[in-house]
Amino acid sequence: MTTATAGLAMSPAIDPARWPGLTARRAKARRVVEGALARRIFMSAVKRLPVRVQIGRESIVGGAATDPNAPLMVLERPDAFFEAVGANGLIGFGESYMAGDWNAEDLGGLLEVFAAQMATLVPEPLQKLRAVYVARMPHTEKNSTANTRSNIARHYDLSNDMFATFLDSTLSYSSALFAGSEQKGGPVAGETVTVSRPASVPAWDDLAEAQGRKVERMLDSAGVGEGSRVLEIGTGWGELAIRAARRGATVLSVTLSSEQQALARERIAAAGFADAVDVELLDYRLVEGQFDAVVSVEMIEAVGHEYWGEYFRTIDSVLAPGGKVAIQAITMPHDRMLATRYTYTWIHKYIFPGGFLPSTQAIVDVNREQTSLRVTERLSFGQHYGETLRLWDERFLGALDRVHQLGFDEVFDRMWHFYLEYSRAGFRSGYLDVQQLVLQREGGR
Structure with missing residues (x-):
């Protein structure tokens, strides 16, 4: 080796x-x-x-x-x-x-x-x-309201300390956006498309700044500023909520991971924003209220294709007039999505039960058919995810002693390494992409 x-x-x-x-x-x-x-x-x-x-x-x-x-x-x-x-x-x-x-x-x-x-x-x-x-997806892993929390817990409640062995100081578990070049790409349905690639091979010391760049771009795209009412679907460990509150926004962030909720609340309080951010253990389908901005980072992958319509209808129902939606989504080619949507995979069995990646076309289509929301712009930056995963994997492999101290064994080591490299291969080959998409109602309604 x-x-x-x-x-x-x-x-x-x-x-x-x-x-x-x-x-x-x-x-x-x-x-x-x-x-x-x-x-x-x-x-x-x-x-x-x-x-x-x-x-x-x-x-x-x-x-x-x-x-x-x-x-x-x-x-x-x-x-x-x-x-x-x-x-x-x-x-x-x-x-x-x-x-x-x-x-x-x-x-x-x-x-x-x-x-x-x-x-x-x-x-x-x-x-x-x-x-x-x-193999077909077990009924018990479909992301109904009865199953979703257990599906999320199987991954995100593994251990906050384990995730900390390979994540940077922002504890961001999604693609970073490194300094890079951007160029216009071809639209799928008339929206503005930008493609970004890293300008150089990033080092570990670049990661935290790149994660911050990713979050700030999303908040800019959603128009988050002083007085904004923000709904975040999928809390992570609180970095986006902290940055939104720093801009003067009030935030409701919902998660189904009790481990993430606890640490996110600690980090938000330590940053001085406990009064501006509410982190609730709540299914996104049960959110009520009106929000000027809805943001969601790599959460749609856990929704399940049967529930994409419900996901976007919920967002549509809580978005205030003139509001914007910004989501970051891992995507796959539309033909492969159609061919594999009922397949039970290694990723389902060992990493993300109930998950499934959408295609860009699927996101566009479900909103045209079921909501008043339309994709108006998107940033494609899959090569940045390849570099993010490389850095995570190097960090994880360098921390195996700590991983074992936390109770994980040698099979887990190989499983997690395979998962990170399997994912990186998807982005490097171009089979997978990651995108930031902006949605709003036609005419800005």
Whole structure:
């Protein structure tokens, strides 16, 4: 492994009670058949890709087998890897990394290659059978009012101290906006579009300032100033609320994470704005009142596609005349969104239960069909997220001793590293984007 990942256990100790998905066994005959099919599909795919794959002690294969600079994937336990992928597809792919069945020095680089070819990794005839073989979202994880709080708690209530091991001083758990170049891009539905890329490779010391830049741009876009009544959907750890209050606004911030609520209240009080900011443990659907600005940073991803209409109708109902909405959203291509909206993924199972990424077109369409809100401008800055995730991952890997002191184990280390690099690969490849979108009523009503 490289120095950056040297702290990860190559063969982690697996607690079956904590990680049942890694220890459950299927009937041997079924494992053999599924593993053989997975091997055939996987080997066919990697021959087309600029990667190297070493299978146990066998020679290296792949579309870049002789290129020493191509990402290398080492299958430490090939049979276990192919059986996991055969049984559970991409969920099994991630689980087998958690279990140590395979390793990669440049995990992000390897996953970036796979992400860039996501739509074609599985042969087209099998893609047509997607509804038959892919896992479906459990009913208990759909983001109804009954389920949403438990879904949020499974991620955001892990431990404030754990998140602090890799976040900067602002405790912002969303893409930063580094200093960079901007250019106009093509609109989706007539709105003004700007595309931003980092001007250089950011360092850790740049992150807090870049997070502040992200928040201030959102507040500017929403017109937040002296006397503004602001609704924030998804509190995080309070940075946006503090900055809005500093401008003279009053803020209602709603969250479903008790851990975040507690620390956000502490940070807001320490900043001197306890009288201006109210942080409530409340589902966004239950908010009442009128607000001049509604802001929400990377919360729509946790809403679930079945509830996007309800999310935006709620915002429409509480937005005062002349008000503006600013949201920051991770987006995916519209065709892939349609193809995967009912799929249960590794991210759902281990990181964000109930979540799903919208496309820009979906956001535009749901508002045109169900609300009086229209997207008027957006900033696309996905490459900034790639750099944000790189810095988070480096920081996390450097803090594994502290992570273990907090009660997390070696499998968690590999899971979280995989999650951060899996996400970074999506942005670096262009498969994912992150955008700040401004919405308001037609004619500024």
